[in-house]
Amino acid sequence: MPRLFLCIIAINIYQSGDYKMAKFKIRIGGELPSFKLPVTFTCPDGKDATINMTVKHHSTDEMKEFYESEEKAPKGNVDFIRFMAEGWDLDEEFTDENISWLCSHYPSFVMALPQTYMAALAGHRAKV
Numbered sequence: 001m002p003r004l005f006l007c008i009i010a011i012n013i014y015q016s017g018d019y020k021m022a023k024f025k026i027r028i029g030g031e032l033p034s035f036k037l038p039v040t041f042t043c044p045d046g047k048d049a050t051i052n053m054t055v056k057h058h059s060t061d062e063m064k065e066f067y068e069s070e071e072k073a074p075k076g077n078v079d080f081i082r083f084m085a086e087g088w089d090l091d092e093e094f095t096d097e098n099i100s101w102l103c104s105h106y107p108s109f110v111m112a113l114p115q116t117y118m119a120a121l122a123g124h125r126a127k128v
Contacts, residue, residue, distance in 0.1 A: 084117055
């Protein structure tokens with residue numbers, strides 16, 4: 001964050017008399033939980049659509065290995081999406097056949113998923 005922004009936050013907190021620190025818990029080690037991720041993409045008609053995905057929380061090392069490894073490289077869009085996600089909020093089931101249909105009819109979704117996912121891992125917030 002720019003320093004000026006941090007200074008404004010500090011001044012507002014100081015003036016309000018609220019000196020409490022934000023509390024959160026980070027669990028070191030073990031598998032991280034899956035999380036909800038809204039993926040917005042452009043449809044062929046130019047309108048935006050959003051699918052709320054349940055995605056697996058991969059470490060940056062796992063992502064790097066996935067992209068660089070010949071053995072783990074996806075064989076197609078279905079493998080790619082299965083690596084990243086475990087479900088969605090559509091009425092249709094999260095099956096290989098339905099994933100394949102989505103990818104062939106809405107190719108921008110295939111591009112939007114990793115972009116949105118990497119932004120989320122980098123700390124950009126998304127509204128679910």
